[in-house]
Amino acid sequence: MQDFVDKTQEANESTVAGKQNFTLSGETHLGNFTEEGKDESSGVEGEMGKQKNSENESVIAENGNFLNSSEGGNGLGIAHLGNSSEVLENGSLHGKEGRVIGNFSFSGKEDVHAEKAVDGSFSRNSSNVDGNVGKFVMKKKGWKAAHRENSIAKIIEFDSQIAKMQTDFYQQCDIFYGRWVRDDSRPYYPGGSCPYIDRDFNCHRNGRPDNAFIKWKWQPNECDIPSLNATDFLVRLRGKRLVFVGDSLNRNMWESLVCILRHSIRNKKRVHEISGKREFKKKGFYAFRFEDYNCSVDFVASPFLVRESSFTGGQNGTFETLRLDLMDQTTSMYDDADVIVFNTGHWWTHEKTSRGEDYYQEGNYVHPRLKVLEAYKRALTTWARWVDKNIDVNRTQVFFRGYSVTHFSGGQWNSGGQCHKETEPIFNETYLGNYPSKMRALEHVIEEMKTPVIYLNISRLTDYRKDGHPSVYRMKYKTVEERITAEGSQDCSHWCLPGVPDAWNELLYAALLKSGWGSLGN
Numbered sequence: 365m366q367d368f369v370d371k372t373q374e375a376n377e378s379t380v381a382g383k384q385n386f387t388l389s390g391e392t393h394l395g396n397f398t399e400e401g402k403d404e405s406s407g408v409e410g411e412m413g414k415q416k417n418s419e420n421e422s423v424i425a426e427n428g429n430f431l432n433s434s435e436g437g438n439g440l441g442i443a444h445l446g447n448s449s450e451v452l453e454n455g456s457l458h459g460k461e462g463r464v465i466g467n468f469s470f471s472g473k474e475d476v477h478a479e480k481a482v483d484g485s486f487s488r489n490s491s492n493v494d495g496n497v498g499k500f501v502m503k504k505k506g507w508k509a510a511h512r513e514n515s516i517a518k519i520i521e522f523d524s525q526i527a528k529m530q531t532d533f534y535q536q537c538d539i540f541y542g543r544w545v546r547d548d549s550r551p552y553y554p555g556g557s558c559p560y561i562d563r564d565f566n567c568h569r570n571g572r573p574d575n576a577f578i579k580w581k582w583q584p585n586e587c588d589i590p591s592l593n594a595t596d597f598l599v600r601l602r603g604k605r606l607v608f609v610g611d612s613l614n615r616n617m618w619e620s621l622v623c624i625l626r627h628s629i630r631n632k633k634r635v636h637e638i639s640g641k642r643e644f645k646k647k648g649f650y651a652f653r654f655e656d657y658n659c660s661v662d663f664v665a666s667p668f669l670v671r672e673s674s675f676t677g678g679q680n681g682t683f684e685t686l687r688l689d690l691m692d693q694t695t696s697m698y699d700d701a702d703v704i705v706f707n708t709g710h711w712w713t714h715e716k717t718s719r720g721e722d723y724y725q726e727g728n729y730v731h732p733r734l735k736v737l738e739a740y741k742r743a744l745t746t747w748a749r750w751v752d753k754n755i756d757v758n759r760t761q762v763f764f765r766g767y768s769v770t771h772f773s774g775g776q777w778n779s780g781g782q783c784h785k786e787t788e789p790i791f792n793e794t795y796l797g798n799y800p801s802k803m804r805a806l807e808h809v810i811e812e813m814k815t816p817v818i819y820l821n822i823s824r825l826t827d828y829r830k831d832g833h834p835s836v837y838r839m840k841y842k843t844v845e846e847r848i849t850a851e852g853s854q855d856c857s858h859w860c861l862p863g864v865p866d867a868w869n870e871l872l873y874a875a876l877l878k879s880g881w882g883s884l885g886n
Contacts, residue, residue: 537587551862558623567860594628600882610707613665620865685725783856784835
C-alpha cells in the first residue's frame with residue numbers, strides 16, 4: 365500500500381515540477397534510464413490510487429473515428445467500442461450519431477478465423493456526411509445498411525523492409541474492431557532486452573513465469589494492418605520530434621515505442637537520452653534521441669492536461685485545486701512537436717477528482733461541488749481550444765489515445781483487487797466493460813475542433829487483455845512472504861512490456877502511414 369502512496373506522491377511532484385518551462389538543449393546522458401537508474405521504480409503516476417468506479421465511469425474508451433467538423437449538417441455514425449447497458453441489443457452495440465473526418469482505409473480481406481480469436485460485435489448508426497468532413501464508410505458482411513458507417517484506415521502493403529504505399533486498391537476497414545490472435549513471432553523486442561523499461565512494467569525481469577501474454581497480435585476483422593516497420597518509422601521521423609503527453613499509460617506507450625525503434629538500431633549507443641540530468645525525472649520530462657535519424661521520441665507528464673494548482677481563501681486555508689480553464693504549464697515542452705499523442709483518463713477516477721468537492725477551479729471560483737463528467741468536459745474543452753489556437757496543422761499531426769481498461773477482480777487497487785492469475789485474454793465479449801459517458805463527452809469536444817485529431821481507440825482491444833498487466837510483477841521479491849504480501853496491492857492498470865502497448869504503436873504507425881506523414885527519404 366505504501367508503494368502506491370509513494371507512487372502517487374512522486375507523480376504529483378513530477379507534475380508540479382514539470383511546470384517549469386525549459387527547452388531541449390545538449391545531448392548529455394540522463395540518469396533516469398542509465399544502467400544505474402533503470403531498475404528504480406518510476407513512480408509513473410498516482411493513477412494506481414484512483415479507483416475505477418462501479419459504473420466504469422473511468423473508461424473513456426473512444427472509437428477510432430477521427431472527429432472534426434463544424435457545427436450543423438448531418439453527422440456520420442460514430443462506433444462506440446464498448447458494451448453499453450443503454451443500447452445493447454443481442455450482443456450488438458448501436459452507436460450514437462456524430463461526425464468524423466478523414467478517409468482512413470485499409471486494404472480489405474476476408475474474415476480471419478483463428479483458434480481462440482478474441483472477437484467482438486457491435487453495430488453503428490449512420491447518416492450522411494457534410495461540409496469538409498471526409499468520407500467514412502464501413503462495410504461488413506451481414507450488417508444492416510443503417511449500421512455501416514464507421515472509421516476507416518488505410519493499409520499499407522510492404523515490399524522488403526521499407527514501406528511503400530500501394531494505390532491499386534483500397535477497401536474499408538475499422539482497425540479497432542477485431543480480435544486478438546495468437547502470433548508466435550511476437551514480440552517486437554525480446555523480454556529483458558530493452559534497458560529503458562521502468563521496473564514497474566518490466567514483468568520479464570521481475571520474474572513473471574509465463575510469456576504467453578506477449579504472443580498475441582491485434583487482428584482487425586476485415587483487413588490486415590501492417591506490422592510496425594521500425595526502420596521505416598525512423599526514416600519517416602527523420603529530423604522530427606514525436607511527443608507523448610499525458611499520464612503513465614502514455615508513458616507505457618512511449619516506452620514501448622522507444623524499445624521497438626531501438627531494437628532496429630545496430631549500434632545501440634546511437635540511441636540515448638537528451639537534455640537531461642537525473643533530477644529531470646522529477647520534472648516529468650523524458651526524451652530519447654536516435655542519432656542516425658536526427659529525431660527524438662519524448663514523453664511529457666501531464667495527467668490531466670489542464671493545470672494542477674492551489675487556492676487560498678475562506679476557512680479551508682490553502683488547498684489543492686484543478687484549473688479546468690488553464691492548460692498545464694508543460695505545453696512549452698511540446699507545442700512545436702511534429703507528432704503529438706495526447707491522453708488523459710485515469711487520474712479522473714481518483715477519490716478527490718471523482719468526489720468533486722472544493723476541487724475544481726475556474727478563474728477565482730472554486731466549485732463547492734461539480735460532477736466529474738462535467739469537469740472532464742470543461743477540461744477537454746480547454747485542451748481543444750489550446751490545440752486549435754497553438755498547433756500548426758501544416759506541421760503537426762495530433763492524436764488522442766483512448767482509455768486503457770483496467771482489470772481489477774475482487775476489489776479495487778486498495779481493496780485487494782487482483783489479476784495475477786490471468787494468463788489468457790477474455791474470449792467472450794459479454795464479460796467486457798460497459799460503455800462510458802465520458803466517451804461521448806470526448807467525442808463531442810473533438811467534433812467541434814478545427815484541428816484534425818486522429819483518435820486511436822484502444823479501449824476495446826485493451827478490454828480483452830486481462831492477462832497483460834504487471835499485477836504482482838512490479839518488482840523482484842526477496843522472500844516468499846514479500847511475494848504473498850504483494851498480492852494485496854496489484855497493478856491491473858498498466859501493462860507489461862513487451863506487451864499490449866506494442867499494439868497501440870502498431871495502430872499509431874498505421875495511422876501515420878495512411879496520412880502519408882513523413883514521406884520516405886525526407
